[in-house]
Amino acid sequence: MANNCQPRVFIGMPVYNGEKHIRETIDSILSQTFTDFQLLISDNGSTDQTGEICREYAERDERVVYCRQKENLGMAGNFNYVVQPNGADYFKWAAHDDTLEPDYLLKCVELLDSNPSLAMAHCLTNRISDDSTWLEIYKDLGLSSSRVSERFWRVLWTVNIYEIYGVIRSEAIEKTRPVGxxxxxxxxxxxxxxxxxxxxYLKEALFSRRDHESSLTALHLDSKENDNFTAMQEAHAPKAKMSSIQVAVLKLNEYFESIFRFPMPWSERISCVGILLEWSVRRLLEGSSEKYRVKLYSTAESMMKIPEPSKLSA
Structure with a gap:
C-alpha cells in the first residue's frame, strides 16, 4: 500500500496491558489476504511490555501505527480515540486478544461492496480459551433483520454483542455518538x-473471541457485588463515578434519543419506542431488588430472560 493512498479498511485497536495475547492478534491481522488496511494501536498507558511489542510491529510494517496515550483514558476513551477512518471505506474495532482467520477482511469487504444497503458485516464467532484452545462456535440471537425495529429488539436482548468487532461502513460509524x-x-x-x-453475516466462523480471567467480560460474568460493578465502571471510564442505577438511566435515555436520530418510517419508530419501554420495564423489575441490581447487565442473567419477540406491525 502506497503511503499516499487511503486504505480501504481502517482498524482501531485499543489496548491496556495486553502483552500476553497481542502478538497473536496482530499476526492474525497482518496475515489477512486482504491487505489494503491500516492498523492504529492506541496504548492506554500499559505498564507491561505491550508498548515494546507494538513498536516492533510498527517499525517493520508501515500499515501499523502505534500511539501511546499520556494517561489512561479508560476503555470508552480509548475505543473512541481509535475511530479515525480518515477516508477509509470501512472501519473495524479490534480487541487486543481476539484473532481473525486469514480471509475475514476479504470476505467482509466483498459482502459490503456487493450489498450497499448493509451498514456492517461480520461472521460466526469462535470462543477460544486463554491458550487459544477452541471451545465452541458461539450461538446467539443474531442481529440481522430487514426491519429496523427487530434489529433494535435484537441489540437490546442478545447476550453478547461480538458484532461490535465487525466491519462497519465508515459513514455509519461516523454518524453514531461516541461510546459513552x-x-x-x-x-x-x-x-x-x-x-x-x-x-x-458470513456463514463461517472467521472471528475468535478469547475467554480469559483478566478480560472485562469475565469480570462482568463474575459480578456479584457492588464493588465489582464499581470496578467495571472504573475500567470503562475512570473519571465517571456512577452507580448501576445511574448507568441504567443514562443507557435508557440514550437509546430513546437514538430512535429519533436516524430516518425510518414512523411505524418503525413507534415500534422501537414500544420495544424500548418493554425492555426497560423488564430490566427495572429485575433490578428492583439488591440481588438483581448489580446484575442489571449480567450476560448470564440475560441469557435466561430473553423474551419472545414482540409482534411487530406489518
Missing part, C-alpha cells in the same frame, strides 16, 4: 449503527 462514559455503552453505539442499516 457509562458501562455497557458500546451496545448503544452498535444500536445506532443498526438503526441505519442491516448487518450481513
Amino acid at each position: 462514559t457509562f458501562f455497557g455503552s458500546e451496545r448503544n453505539r452498535l444500536a445506532e449503527v443498526l438503526l441505519q442499516g442491516d448487518i450481513g
